[in-house]
Amino acid sequence: MVHLFIAGELARRQCPVHQKPAPGGTCRLAERPGLPLRRAIEQKLQARHRASSLIKGLNRALVAFSGGVDSTLILRLAHEELGSNAVAVTAVSPSLARSDLAAAQDIAREIGVAHELLESTETEDPRYRRNDPQRCYFCKTNVYQAIIDFAGQEGFTWILDGTNADDLGDHRPGLRAAREHGVRSPLQEAGIGKEETRAWARELGLSNWDRPANACLSSRVPYGSEVTPAKLAQIEQAEAALRELGFKELRVRHHDQVARIEVTRDQLPRAIEQGDLITKAMRQAGFSYATVDLAGFRSGSMNDVLRKR
Incomplete structure (x- = not known):
């Protein structure tokens, strides 16, 4: 079911789809001038279909899983589309807070998906430790290589991450590392941003749909x-x-x-x-x-x- 909230006074009163109070604001699609509500709903459904279809065609996939809402949504969709052929992997190092690791483990159990923990060694890399503006690139290079090595051992053919369309607007050198290592980003490729990601996660009943964004x-x-x-x-x-x-x-x-x-x-x-x-x-x-x-x-x-x- 699609939750789509129209801009203006109506958004503060009710959802035009469900005729009940709209929780949490407006949808950017509906705010675009001149775009009919029906077309906005169609675009949202099409974007979701693109993301799900991309995952469905991947055979076996590892999900680079941080426990945040973006990678959680991807993990849930992968579990729906691929079943036991989807596995979560979390890179563990001193840069990952223990509370974040525990939250990721809880969410993986909530979804019912296998969850592997991999030791990553980015904090031993002098390029990472020197901490210039490319630090994230060297971090992700280490992490994705560890995941690729695990994928080769276990027979997985694809790696997915939770990058969304809004992530392209900030300084994120880690995205370059993802592309260089062949990582797929279904949300970004389908044009789904953070707001839509949270809305979809909420509709699916994911308990961390409103978890604040975090970073290493x-x-x-x-x-x-x-x-x-x-x-x-x-x-x-x-x-x-x-x-x-x-x-x-x-x-x-x-x-x-x-x-x-x-x-x-x-x-x-x-x-x-x-x-x-x-x-x-x-x-x-x-x-x-x-x-x-x-x-x-x-x-x-x-x-x-x-x-x-």
Whole structure:
């Protein structure tokens, strides 16, 4: 069933398809001027059909699975289309928080699909550790090579990932590594963006459909500052402490002795109120100082320095 919400006042009152309150805003397809509702629905269904058909024709496939909503949707579709010929694989290294690994394992069990954990060695690669703007490329090169090696051993012919159409608009050198290693991206290839991905995941009953976007722990280290397992452990501990304090969408950016904390703007007053607890938690994680970024949470904020060039 397609959930499609029309722009304007109607969207705030009801879904034109189901005649009930529209949860969570508007659909970008319906917002396009002059595009009839029927055509918008047709385009959404066609995009979904393209993604499912792509997967159905792949015989046996591994899904590079992070536990985020994008790769979860792909895993669910692969399980539907390929059954036991679809298997989730998660690369485990110091750059993956243990809480993210546990969440991925829970989701794989929820879907009912086999889940393999592969050791990846990107943190041992000096090109990755030096942390220039191509770090993600070297990370994914290591990860995809580990998955390709596993695929060859187990007789899998394809690798899928959760890249969606909106991912093409940011600095993502990892996408180049995916293409070089023959990884297929059904959502991106079908033209399905993040909003549509979440809507589809919700309709399928996936429990993490609204999980905030996340990235590897290395994304918290400024370019030019070496990535080390010790720094990644600090970041993981610090972010876990903030979640225990009730913050959900957050980042702890590692600036040597300083933990620069990003929370959503509506949570900034609470972060200030809990300043003593936060400072204590950051010190326990190994930082000397804690600071709250007044600009609030921004996914990919470390790329700001690249946009200014």
